[in-house]
Amino acid sequence: MRYAYYPGCSLHSTGSEFDNSLRAIAPRLGVELDEVKGWICCGSTPAHSVSELLALALPVANLGLVEQMEADEVMVPCASCFRRLKSGHLETTTRPEVAARVNRVVDEPYRGTVKVSHPLEIFSDRDMLAKIAEKATADLSHLRVVCYYGCLLTRPPKVMQFDRHEYPMSMDAVLRSAGIATLDWDFKTMCCGAAFSLTETDIVYKLTAEILDEAESVGANAIAVACPLCHANLDTRQSEIEQRQDKEYGLPVFYFTQLMGLAMGMPGAYLGLGKHLVDAEELIETATQAPAA
Amino acid sequence: MSAVRSAAAVKPSSGLATLVLDGFGTNVNMCFQCGRCAAGCPIAYAMDYAPAQLIHALRLGMEDVVFNSRTMWLCAACETCTTRCPQEVDIAKVMDAAKILAVRRGFKPAMSSVRAFHQAAMANIKRFGRMWEAGMIVSLKLRTGDYFKDMDLGKRMLRKGKLKLLPSFTGSRRAGRIFSRVKSVEREEIEQS
Numbered sequence: 001m002r003y004a005y006y007p008g009c010s011l012h013s014t015g016s017e018f019d020n021s022l023r024a025i026a027p028r029l030g031v032e033l034d035e036v037k038g039w040i041c042c043g044s045t046p047a048h049s050v051s052e053l054l055a056l057a058l059p060v061a062n063l064g065l066v067e068q069m070e071a072d073e074v075m076v077p078c079a080s081c082f083r084r085l086k087s088g089h090l091e092t093t094t095r096p097e098v099a100a101r102v103n104r105v106v107d108e109p110y111r112g113t114v115k116v117s118h119p120l121e122i123f124s125d126r127d128m129l130a131k132i133a134e135k136a137t138a139d140l141s142h143l144r145v146v147c148y149y150g151c152l153l154t155r156p157p158k159v160m161q162f163d164r165h166e167y168p169m170s171m172d173a174v175l176r177s178a179g180i181a182t183l184d185w186d187f188k189t190m191c192c193g194a195a196f197s198l199t200e201t202d203i204v205y206k207l208t209a210e211i212l213d214e215a216e217s218v219g220a221n222a223i224a225v226a227c228p229l230c231h232a233n234l235d236t237r238q239s240e241i242e243q244r245q246d247k248e249y250g251l252p253v254f255y256f257t258q259l260m261g262l263a264m265g266m267p268g269a270y271l272g273l274g275k276h277l278v279d280a281e282e283l284i285e286t287a288t289q290a291p292a293a
Numbered sequence: 294m295s296a297v298r299s300a301a302a303v304k305p306s307s308g309l310a311t312l313v314l315d316g317f318g319t320n321v322n323m324c325f326q327c328g329r330c331a332a333g334c335p336i337a338y339a340m341d342y343a344p345a346q347l348i349h350a351l352r353l354g355m356e357d358v359v360f361n362s363r364t365m366w367l368c369a370a371c372e373t374c375t376t377r378c379p380q381e382v383d384i385a386k387v388m389d390a391a392k393i394l395a396v397r398r399g400f401k402p403a404m405s406s407v408r409a410f411h412q413a414a415m416a417n418i419k420r421f422g423r424m425w426e427a428g429m430i431v432s433l434k435l436r437t438g439d440y441f442k443d444m445d446l447g448k449r450m451l452r453k454g455k456l457k458l459l460p461s462f463t464g465s466r467r468a469g470r471i472f473s474r475v476k477s478v479e480r481e482e483i484e485q486s
Contacts, residue, residue, distance in 0.1 A: 009424035013457045040422045040464035045370050046414035048389050052317060054475045061471055105474035107467060155372035165376060191335045191371035198433060199406040200367070207335055236446065275453050
């Protein structure tokens with residue numbers, strides 16, 4: 001299967017290991033990714049905070065570029081890009097007055113033909129789950145993972161139309177197929193503080209600490225995410241939270257695609273584990289060396 | 294007697310509520326003050342007015358209360374409120390509307406750091422087409438004057454290769470064209486209203 005691929009800004013910088021690991025596992029599953037040529041930023045939270053029109057025009061311009069590639073489906077791994085592109089498509093295809101307004105400001109009018117999909121949507125398809133199980137040969141039975149979906153993969157459900165919005169299971173299904181144990185917990189879709197990381201960091205310290213506390217209390221030894229901003233808050237800010245809380249979590253935070261790659265036997269260095277601030281390599285080494293207890 | 298009134302039959306009760314309906318497609322008068330938005334909001338603890346209170350102030354047309362509030366600037370856009378509202382009020386959209394209208398009316402944003410982040414990010418996207426995070430952080434610091442915040446973290450991220458030192462210019466002209474067309478369309482719309 002061939003998809004147009006919109007990585008978004010974070011996957012070209014702070015979250016490049018999400019991009020690398022997705023590109024590494026895709027061919028193993030028969031998925032080809034064609035990066036959208038000349039793509040631009042989706043605008044994310046800052047755009048909808050300053051202009052409704054700009055917040056729609058930026059993602060819709062990218063959907064127009066997908067149409068120019070003659071592709072009918074675009075894969076969007078970043079949760080915020082996924083949300084903005086979904087909104088752009090939905091608003092312009094269901095509200096003609098919005099489409100007219102947006103088409104005044106983009107280079108090429110958008111015809112509304114593109115399906116916007118998240119890799120979890122594609123990978124949690126039944127046939128794909130069987131394929132993942134077949135390719136996942138490494139022993140990761142020491143891992144006890146909580147899947148953290150964050151806000152925008154499922155919310156608002158009217159726009160996202162993806163998974164169950166209060167208690168999603170797609171990431172759990174994908175990782176379980178890869179032979180990785182995932183745990184039930186209550187914080188799957190709680191907010192980590194998102195873009196306040198740079199400005200009102202105290203909010204991130206509080207909300208992210210609650211997520212880490214809950215992960216620890218259900219007995220997880222790793223967290224899986226599907227959003228570069230969730231990753232930044234849970235991984236990058238974790239040591240500061242430990243200092244403030246005077247406790248040690250030591251919880252590595254993986255992109256679910258990195259865990260899939262590890263399950264397929266790929267080396268951690270190849271999947272960008274070395275870019276994490278919380279050491280993730282040690283846990284993987286112990287998991288692959290020691291026999292299951 | 295218990296017939297549900299359709300959204301179209303519920304008229305906005307103030308000039309402010311009308312602005313939000315006309316400009317952002319959300320009718321705050323559908324709210325019946327159940328408070329589910331406030332109960333589910335992860336950041337309500339830091340706000341001066343809970344989301345349901347801000348909605349009520351909009352309905353009453355209390356411009357000073359709304360536009361001087363910290364509430365909309367503290368919204369993380371997690372969409373929990375919008376998801377759970379039984380009256381289908383898009384509360385997260387109302388938060389955006391309150392920010393945009395406050396700036397348009399010339400009110401000083403109650404959370405200047407958050408406004409500075411939005412401005413730094415948008416200037417960055419306009420210029421480069423794709424967000425150049427390292428440049429955006431520098432420009433945010435110039436705007437807030439908080440130069441030493443996150444210095445250690447920034448160094449650790451640079452060592453890990455998480456921040457790109459140079460921007461990409463792919464798409465910068467496309468983004469520039471969109472920004473300038475949006476500006477002129479919005480100016481036109483404001484003049485007409």
